[in-house]
Amino acid sequence: xxxxxxxxxxxxxxxxxxxxxxxxxxxxxxxxxxxxxxxxxxxxxxxxxxxxxxxxxxxxxxxxxxxxxxxxxxxxxxxxxxxxxxxxxxxxxxxxxxxxxxxxxxxxxxxxxxxxxxxxxxxxxxxxxxxxxxxxxxxxxxxxxxxxxxxxxxxxxxxxxxxxxxxxxxxxxxxxxxxxxxxxxxxxxxxxxxxxxxxxxxxxxxxxxxxxxxxxxxxxxxx
Amino acid sequence: xxxxxxxxxxxxxxxxxxxxxxxxxxxxxxxxxxxxxxxxxxxxxxxxxxxxxxxxxxxxxxxxxxxxxxxxxxxxxxxxxxxxxxxxxxxxxxxxxxxxxxxxxxxxxxxxxxxxxxxxxxxxxxxxxxxxxxxxxxxxxxxxxxxxxxxxxxxxxxxxxxxxxxxxxxxxxxxxxxxxxxxxxxxxxxxxxxxxxxxxxxxxxxxxxxxxxxxxxxxxxxxxxxxxxxxxxxxxxxxxxxxxxxxxxxxxxxxxxxx
Numbered sequence: 001x002x003x004x005x006x007x008x009x010x011x012x013x014x015x016x017x018x019x020x021x022x023x024x025x026x027x028x029x030x031x032x033x034x035x036x037x038x039x040x041x042x043x044x045x046x047x048x049x050x051x052x053x054x055x056x057x058x059x060x061x062x063x064x065x066x067x068x069x070x071x072x073x074x075x076x077x078x079x080x081x082x083x084x085x086x087x088x089x090x091x092x093x094x095x096x097x098x099x100x101x102x103x104x105x106x107x108x109x110x111x112x113x114x115x116x117x118x119x120x121x122x123x124x125x126x127x128x129x130x131x132x133x134x135x136x137x138x139x140x141x142x143x144x145x146x147x148x149x150x151x152x153x154x155x156x157x158x159x160x161x162x163x164x165x166x167x168x169x170x171x172x173x174x175x176x177x178x179x180x181x182x183x184x185x186x187x188x189x190x191x192x193x194x195x196x197x198x199x200x201x202x203x204x205x206x207x208x209x210x211x212x213x214x215x216x217x218x219x220x221x222x223x
Numbered sequence: 224x225x226x227x228x229x230x231x232x233x234x235x236x237x238x239x240x241x242x243x244x245x246x247x248x249x250x251x252x253x254x255x256x257x258x259x260x261x262x263x264x265x266x267x268x269x270x271x272x273x274x275x276x277x278x279x280x281x282x283x284x285x286x287x288x289x290x291x292x293x294x295x296x297x298x299x300x301x302x303x304x305x306x307x308x309x310x311x312x313x314x315x316x317x318x319x320x321x322x323x324x325x326x327x328x329x330x331x332x333x334x335x336x337x338x339x340x341x342x343x344x345x346x347x348x349x350x351x352x353x354x355x356x357x358x359x360x361x362x363x364x365x366x367x368x369x370x371x372x373x374x375x376x377x378x379x380x381x382x383x384x385x386x387x388x389x390x391x392x393x394x395x396x397x398x399x400x401x402x403x404x405x406x407x408x409x410x411x412x413x414x415x416x417x418x419x420x421x422x423x424x425x426x427x428x429x430x431x432x433x434x435x436x437x438x439x440x441x442x443x444x445x446x447x448x449x450x451x452x453x454x455x456x457x458x459x460x461x462x463x464x465x466x467x468x469x470x471x472x473x474x475x476x477x478x479x480x481x482x
Contacts, residue, residue: 024234
């Protein structure tokens with residue numbers, strides 16, 4: 001009971017209260033600023049161990065997939081190859097093993113295996129994913145701007161003004177209207193959402209610190 | 224007291240007012256007081272989404288955002304995950320929870336395991352339900368999008384903290400024909416979710432989800448306290464607008480300014 005329930009709740013209480021108290025004190029208040037900075041460092045350390053747990057999980061689930069020849073097992077093989085390739089050459093480069101100068105390029109400018117994988121495989125794949133956003137924005141906008149009712153029509157008209165005001169040809173004529181729309185009605189709505197969300201986050205934090213909200217520990221209130 | 228930062232006195236006052244209001248309403252709720260909480264369509268639709276997946280014999284995909292457990296949105300998301308996992312356990316529906324952050328992964332695994340235990344179906348739980356994908360944002364997006372396209376889940380939950388991947392995931396899910404429930408407090412991502420998803424939990428609705436779904440009086444009391452604080456903040460804004468417009472009490476603006 002102590003390890004499963006009381007200890008996590010006690011740690012949560014301390015980890016929640018210390019940053020709040022530290023916020024109200026100046027930087028020279030070492031009695032509270034120091035524990036606060038320890039907490040921030042601890043988060044990084046705990047994340048490091050958790051990442052190891054994640055890597056183990058990736059290996060286990062993908063090896064299982066390959067062994068059982070499940071649907072898409074080839075993707076699992078590619079994933080494991082990529083992970084070990086980058087992991088091994090990245091670690092070896094960082095430790096300068098096997099004549100590797102680091103994780104960048106050799107002195108003559110040719111890339112190390114890690115740099116090659118990063119520049120010629122990883123970065124283009126990342127860019128490809130990000131580039132898809134342009135097409136998805138177009139398809140989402142098409143759906144959102146269809147004139148179905150009064151609200152959708154207002155949205156369409158507003159969107160047309162904003163789009164025209166954001167391109168060189170329309171900036172002169174619609175720039176000020178666009179700015180007004182973004183700053184006044186849009187800004188007001190956004191601030192309303194932000195204030196509500198901030199108070200919601202504070203309320204949730206209070207519930208977590210006081211041990212009322214326990215679902216993140218997988219526990220019910222009654223436990 | 225020489226270490227106290229006097230420039231943050233206003234924040235301390237608001238913090239104390241907030242705590243007093245929240246604790247008062249929690250106390251009132253525990254004493255059996257009647258608390259009205261408005262209906263949240265996105266949370267009521269969870270039953271419909273899981274039910275649909277069950278009828279179609281397809282999986283439920285739950286994406287808990289891409290931030291770590293120190294982010295409040297992730298904690299709120301885990302509360303919804305707990306509810307969804309209990310339902311999938313009860314109905315025997317397949318659940319898939321891919322993770323980007325390793326700490327969120329560890330917490331989500333614990334949350335789902337406990338949910339299956341509480342639903343009385345520990346036999347249905349397996350370690351593959353909650354799995355780790357990668358720490359890279361777009362590699363994670365590619366993996367989850369791939370799952371949506373290949374396995375076509377009947378229900379997608381995109382609840383937590385999202386950034387550039389929000390529309391990539393939501394549009395892929397929309398194209399796959401899944402019923403989609405999203406929720407985030409990232410203001411810049413909300414329009415994308417509203418466009419591409421069937422239901423969206425906007426800002427504070429996400430934070431209220433755990434309390435709303437659990438129907439726990441003390442949790443509902445905290446939402447009531449939060450609402451009254453919001454009313455106090457709205458009043459302060461209104462007073463600020465009036466004072467600034469007629470040029471009186473300049474000290475008020477100075478005092479409520481955030482430092």
